[in-house]
Amino acid sequence: MSVKISKFCFKGKDFCLCFRINENRSYVKVKELEDPDFNTWDQKKQMFVEASQKAIHNNNVLNMMRTKYQSTIDAFPDITTKEQLIEYCNNAEKILASKGTTLGDFLRETINLMKVGDGHNMPSRNFQVYITLLHSLEDYSKWGKSQNKTSTIDKKISDINNRDYEDYGTWINSQTPPDRGNTNNYIGKMKHFHAIMERARKKHLTDKELIYKYSDATPLNELNKNSKRGTLTEEEFNDFIALDMSKIYLGGGNTQYYKELYRDFCILMTVLNVRPVDCIKLHWGDVTYDDELKCYAIRFLPEKKKNVRNKSHHIQPVYIQSELAINIIGKYKGKSKGGYMLPFAMNEHKWNMEDAKEFKRFDNRKGKTLESINLFLKKVQKEMKLGFNLTTYSFRHTGINITINKYGPAHTAMMAGTSIAMLDNTYIHAEIALKNDIISNRIKPVY
Numbered sequence: 001m002s003v004k005i006s007k008f009c010f011k012g013k014d015f016c017l018c019f020r021i022n023e024n025r026s027y028v029k030v031k032e033l034e035d036p037d038f039n040t041w042d043q044k045k046q047m048f049v050e051a052s053q054k055a056i057h058n059n060n061v062l063n064m065m066r067t068k069y070q071s072t073i074d075a076f077p078d079i080t081t082k083e084q085l086i087e088y089c090n091n092a093e094k095i096l097a098s099k100g101t102t103l104g105d106f107l108r109e110t111i112n113l114m115k116v117g118d119g120h121n122m123p124s125r126n127f128q129v130y131i132t133l134l135h136s137l138e139d140y141s142k143w144g145k146s147q148n149k150t151s152t153i154d155k156k157i158s159d160i161n162n163r164d165y166e167d168y169g170t171w172i173n174s175q176t177p178p179d180r181g182n183t184n185n186y187i188g189k190m191k192h193f194h195a196i197m198e199r200a201r202k203k204h205l206t207d208k209e210l211i212y213k214y215s216d217a218t219p220l221n222e223l224n225k226n227s228k229r230g231t232l233t234e235e236e237f238n239d240f241i242a243l244d245m246s247k248i249y250l251g252g253g254n255t256q257y258y259k260e261l262y263r264d265f266c267i268l269m270t271v272l273n274v275r276p277v278d279c280i281k282l283h284w285g286d287v288t289y290d291d292e293l294k295c296y297a298i299r300f301l302p303e304k305k306k307n308v309r310n311k312s313h314h315i316q317p318v319y320i321q322s323e324l325a326i327n328i329i330g331k332y333k334g335k336s337k338g339g340y341m342l343p344f345a346m347n348e349h350k351w352n353m354e355d356a357k358e359f360k361r362f363d364n365r366k367g368k369t370l371e372s373i374n375l376f377l378k379k380v381q382k383e384m385k386l387g388f389n390l391t392t393y394s395f396r397h398t399g400i401n402i403t404i405n406k407y408g409p410a411h412t413a414m415m416a417g418t419s420i421a422m423l424d425n426t427y428i429h430a431e432i433a434l435k436n437d438i439i440s441n442r443i444k445p446v447y
Helices: 053-075 082-090 092-099 103-116 127-146 162-174 186-202 220-226 234-242 255-272 276-280 323-331 356-384 392-407 409-416 430-439
Strands: 003-011 014-021 024-029 287-290 295-300 316-319
Touching (some): 003 024, 014 053, 014 082, 053 103, 053 356, 103 127, 255 276, 255 323, 255 356, 356 392
Antiparallel strands (some): 014 024
16 A cells, blocks of 8 residues: 555644655645644644543544545555545545445445544444444455455445345355354344445445345344343333442442432433433423423434434424423433533533534543443343343333333334334324324323
């Protein structure tokens, strides 16, 4: 490779990212830093070491810039000049299309765009599953070369077909799982292979549609593992509500407060049927009073819909009918400076979800908050002697299971803001039906 990233450093008065192109140094000026304090810049660590939100933002800018350029270098190994590198970095998608991009090129570029976002889409943590797919396809390529087979990852994406897709799945199932009792994640890899090809089709890089039914070849051990997804029964959920928090040890200060906050977060997520990330950012500004139902509702855009063009068509209503929800929301009212319902440390700031830089900061803080809650739940799981991994998403599954068992898939789809195809294929106007049933007292709040 003729281009290598070196480091961030000063070139005269400008702070730049340094490259070596054919052993010659070249520099690209860093933009979008927020009032940087270079007295706190650590050249060895390549980061601002100041403990401030400004430093976190600036470090993220640097990481995104390095990632963007590195991804471009990986996708275009024929780059030989600084001008070519900058052009490819800014116009990668168009250049890939004109060059007859390979599956590997497109996958790497997709990962980069998901990491840093672009003019149309916010960053997404989903890039991690595509990194897993990329590494798997690289291993498949090594195996293929040893068998004198064509490398799928190096094949033009317009030439990828159902035979390639099926052969890749057969190879996954032929491999020994990395750990005893584990699986090769056949379903996940095949699902994301299909998803990356659909992305390419929407960008007119291919006209082929993958119709191979990979689920028919799912190995038995993976089917058994998926059937044991971590979900609490109603009895276990009630035990969680009543659990003595003094039995759960957390390090750090103010632990009793955080244990109660983490438990309330999980309860609220369950009774409102919302996703973990959406529960974190429930905001008082999204609360309205529904005159028809005579109750309050929270209307928000689920994060998974953050990149849709018609956002107003995807606003999800959550009706606050449950006493548990009302009590938890009332308990924390006014305690978040940012106006959020739950006073996590990250919610002391009102986030602007329309700004890509701010969304990236929010996404990082959200990830750390959920990690802390999952650490707490790991200890709860041990105390409750549960036979599965208890995570924040266990409560999303628990809420849906309880609701669907009581009211059926149509109401559940509306309440949970999920695809009706995942629950039932007879969904018609669930929001209207839900309101009518509440008004006529045919159904009561779940909890």
